Amino acid sequence: AQSVSQHNHHVILSEAASLELGCNYSYGGTVNLFWYVQYPGQHLQLLLKYFSGDPLVKGIKGFEAEFIKSKFSFNLRKPSVQWSDTAEYFCAVNALDAGNMLTFGGGTRLMVKP
Amino acid sequence: GAGVSQSPRYKVAKRGQDVALRCDPISGHVSLFWYQQALGQGPEFLTYFQNEAQLDKSGLPSDRFFAERPEGSVSTLKIQRTQQEDSAVYLCASSLVGGPTNYGYTFGSGTRLTVV
Numbered sequence: 492a493q494s495v496s497q498h499n500h501h502v503i504l505s506e507a508a509s510l511e512l513g514c515n516y517s518y519g520g521t522v523n524l525f526w527y528v529q530y531p532g533q534h535l536q537l538l539l540k541y542f543s544g545d546p547l548v549k550g551i552k553g554f555e556a557e558f559i560k561s562k563f564s565f566n567l568r569k570p571s572v573q574w575s576d577t578a579e580y581f582c583a584v585n586a587l588d589a590g591n592m593l594t595f596g597g598g599t600r601l602m603v604k605p
Numbered sequence: 606g607a608g609v610s611q612s613p614r615y616k617v618a619k620r621g622q623d624v625a626l627r628c629d630p631i632s633g634h635v636s637l638f639w640y641q642q643a644l645g646q647g648p649e650f651l652t653y654f655q656n657e658a659q660l661d662k663s664g665l666p667s668d669r670f671f672a673e674r675p676e677g678s679v680s681t682l683k684i685q686r687t688q689q690e691d692s693a694v695y696l697c698a699s700s701l702v703g704g705p706t707n708y709g710y711t712f713g714s715g716t717r718l719t720v721v
Contacts (some may be wrong), residue, residue, distance in 0.1 A: 495647075532607075534609075534714040535696070535712040536712075537700075537709045540709065591661075595640075596647050597645030598646070598647050
C-alpha cells in the first residue's frame with residue numbers, strides 16, 4: 492500500500508521568507524500527486540497537481556512543486572511567503588492502479604509571522 | 606449547490622450512541638468519497654461511491670461503520686455504537702468523473718464528531 496510522509500510538522504517563517512515543504516511517498520507504480528491547503532476554518536482546497544509531463548508544476552498563489560521520480564518526492568515551494576499563507580498543507584498521492592482514493596500525508600502546519 | 610455540503614458541522618455523541626452524517630455533493634458529481642481525519646493527522650480514506658454503487662469500502666475501520674448513497678447523490682455515513690476512538694472530522698469529497706485525476710476533488714467542510 493502507498494504511504495506519504497511529510498517530515499515537517501510545524502514550520503514558522505517570517506513574511507518574505509522562502510518556503511519548502513517536503514513530501515515523500517512510497518509506491519513503485521505510476522502516481523498522480525497533489526498538494527492541498529486548508530486555511531483556518533475552511534475546507535481543503537487544491538493548490539496544485541501533477542499528472543504527467545513537466546515535473547515542475549505551478550499552482551495558485553505563487554506556489555510550485557517539483558516531482559523528482561528518483562527520490563519519490565514532490566516538494567512544495569514558494570519564493571516569498573505572506574501572512575495569508577498561514578494554513579495547513581497536505582501532500583497526497585493517487586496510485587493509478589490502486590483505486591481512485593487519495594492517500595494523504597500527515598500535514599504541515601505553516602505559520603507566517605507578519 | 607456551489608460546493609459540497611456536510612451536516613451537521615458538529616456532533617457530540619455519547620459513547621454507544623448511533624450517529625448519521627450527511628453529505629450533499631456537487632450536483633452531477635459522479636464520484637463521492639468519505640475520509641476520516643483524526644486530530645493532528647491527514648485525512649484517511651474510508652469509502653468510495655460511483656453513483657449509487659459503493660466500489661471501495663476498504664478503509665472502513667470496523668463493521669460499525671456503514672455508508673450509503675441510494676440515489677447516487679446524497680450520501681450518509683452511519684456509525685453505530687460510537688466509541689471514543691471514532692472522534693474525528695469526517696470529510697466528504699466529490700468529483701465530476703472518476704477519481705481525482707480528471708477534475709480533482711471538491712471537499713466539504715466536514716463534520717466534527719466528538720464521542721464523550
